[in-house]
Amino acid sequence: MVKSELELSWKDLEVGCVVSEPGNASQYRTGDWRSVRPVWDSEKCIRCGVCYIFCPDMAIKKTEDGYFESDLYYCKGCGICSQECITGCITMVEEEE
Amino acid sequence: MGERVGIEVSLAAAEAVKMANVDVVAAYPITPQTHIVEHLSELVADGELDAEFIPVESEHSAMSVCCGSSAVGARTFTCTSSQGLALMNEIVFIAPSMRLPIVMILANRSLSGPLSIWNDHTDVMSIRDSGWIQIFTENGQDAFDHVMFSFRVAENPAVSLPVIMNMDGFVLTHVIEPIEFWDEETVKRYLPDFEPVNRLHPDNPVTMGAFGLPGIFTEAKKAQDQALINSKPVILKAWKDMGDLVGRYYKPVETYQVEGAETVFLSMGSVGETVSIAVEELRAQGKSVGQVKLRLWRPFPFEEFREAVRGVKQIIVIDRAITYGGPGGPVASEIRSALYLEENMPTITNFLCGLAGRDVTAEDYIAMFEKTEQMAKGKVRQEDYIIYGVRE
Numbered sequence: 001m002v003k004s005e006l007e008l009s010w011k012d013l014e015v016g017c018v019v020s021e022p023g024n025a026s027q028y029r030t031g032d033w034r035s036v037r038p039v040w041d042s043e044k045c046i047r048c049g050v051c052y053i054f055c056p057d058m059a060i061k062k063t064e065d066g067y068f069e070s071d072l073y074y075c076k077g078c079g080i081c082s083q084e085c086i087t088g089c090i091t092m093v094e095e096e097e
Numbered sequence: 098m099g100e101r102v103g104i105e106v107s108l109a110a111a112e113a114v115k116m117a118n119v120d121v122v123a124a125y126p127i128t129p130q131t132h133i134v135e136h137l138s139e140l141v142a143d144g145e146l147d148a149e150f151i152p153v154e155s156e157h158s159a160m161s162v163c164c165g166s167s168a169v170g171a172r173t174f175t176c177t178s179s180q181g182l183a184l185m186n187e188i189v190f191i192a193p194s195m196r197l198p199i200v201m202i203l204a205n206r207s208l209s210g211p212l213s214i215w216n217d218h219t220d221v222m223s224i225r226d227s228g229w230i231q232i233f234t235e236n237g238q239d240a241f242d243h244v245m246f247s248f249r250v251a252e253n254p255a256v257s258l259p260v261i262m263n264m265d266g267f268v269l270t271h272v273i274e275p276i277e278f279w280d281e282e283t284v285k286r287y288l289p290d291f292e293p294v295n296r297l298h299p300d301n302p303v304t305m306g307a308f309g310l311p312g313i314f315t316e317a318k319k320a321q322d323q324a325l326i327n328s329k330p331v332i333l334k335a336w337k338d339m340g341d342l343v344g345r346y347y348k349p350v351e352t353y354q355v356e357g358a359e360t361v362f363l364s365m366g367s368v369g370e371t372v373s374i375a376v377e378e379l380r381a382q383g384k385s386v387g388q389v390k391l392r393l394w395r396p397f398p399f400e401e402f403r404e405a406v407r408g409v410k411q412i413i414v415i416d417r418a419i420t421y422g423g424p425g426g427p428v429a430s431e432i433r434s435a436l437y438l439e440e441n442m443p444t445i446t447n448f449l450c451g452l453a454g455r456d457v458t459a460e461d462y463i464a465m466f467e468k469t470e471q472m473a474k475g476k477v478r479q480e481d482y483i484i485y486g487v488r489e
Contacts, residue, residue, distance in 0.1 A: 015196050015257055017307060018303050
């Protein structure tokens with residue numbers, strides 16, 4: 001894991017702020033942005049995968065039993081999954097302080 | 098050493114770019130830069146220069162192409178003036194932040210309006226704070242030499258910053274001068290091959306020009322500021338080595354007849370030669386006058402400048418651009434600032450002149466000296482700046 005950007009001094013930066021490690025955007029915790037999180041109701045879920053398809057950040061994973069859950073490291077709480085869910089099984093729940 | 102030939106300075110500059118074995122030229126024609134780019138286009142078309150000449154649709158694209166080609170490790174050149182630089186503006190600031198060692202000749206011309214094609218320094222002053230290394234040339238030989246210098250400094254891995262070589266429009270670009278060309282061996286010895294610090298290449302993927310969040314932006318700017326400051330030793334070495342090779346030793350701050358001078362003129366670019374004539378004339382009249390010329394504008398040579406004016410009582414700063422509603426010309430503002438904490442700070446008078454091609458003769462500089470003397474004696478009110486020669 002690279003240093004958080006808030007720990008970097010100006011001397012740590014690469015020349016021209018080049019990012020020399022390909023794909024390291026995956027280390028960025030966009031989950032910090034979230035104020036609400038999706039919660040699935042497995043009673044209503046038909047395992048269709050629409051939430052998985054619509055998630056713009058690929059932050060929804062399929063579980064072993066075929067249901068879906070969000071990866072809270074990346075999930076920004078945008079609510080698109082909840083909006084698109086056919087059976088209305090995803091509720092956006094306030095994150096606690 | 099090479100041959101001495103009578104040639105238009107623009108063509109000589111283009112020949113120097115050819116001799117530097119540039120890989121990519123991306124430019125859009127604009128007066129008075131045209132002959133430089135036109136000649137490079139001919140050299141490529143005639144097979145004399147093995148380079149990509151990219152006739153872009155605008156200067157915005159010209160600088161964008163330059164960023165791309167420099168990023169893959171191609172030696173890159175462009176050239177513009179005035180409105181072209183204005184259109185290029187967005188990318189002009191991006192090139193140094195990405196540390197791309199592009200070389201640009203700026204054939205200095207006034208920014209509109211009124212629409213003008215003639216020479217002054219308003220174009221370069223508009224991008225003063227863009228982060229490029231900025232130098233001024235005084236004559237044709239100087240311009241030829243500094244094409245080589247610009248590539249050498251820009252591409253040095255310890256620098257990796259773009260360089261603007263200022264060359265006064267028409268006054269330099271369109272005159273024919275005797276210019277001593279470098280021979281190939283000298284160019285080879287002076288200018289190593291370009292090895293970029295970072296290179297866009299599929300075998301070793303990197304991201305250039307990424308987003309900078311508030312948490313990192315300040316550090317990025319500090320690193321960029323320090324990079325420009327740190328370029329100075331490389332700049333000095335490049336001048337020293339050039340002197341050793343071709344016998345012409347350039348300096349960040351150059352002086353003429355300053356020994357014991359109470360008053361000095363300070364100028365940048367081609368007007369320096371006319372000022373020298375005025376200085377000789379005034380010396381002949383027994384006046385204690387000398388001359389200081391700023392060749393290096395960014396990074397600003399504080400140390401050398403303070404040393405050059407030590408003991409001087411009065412500095413007459415010649416500005417070729419207006420700072421509307423501001424503290425005087427941009428050069429004078431910086432000179433005042435550079436001397437503010439010095440003991441026995443000299444008095445600074447500021448004349449804005451030679452705007453958009455208006456002739457300024459040696460007699461005019463003598464008149465400026467006389468006006469300065471009167472101000473010093475309290476005979477005329479001391480003013481922050483004077484727009485010289487304006488009709489009331």
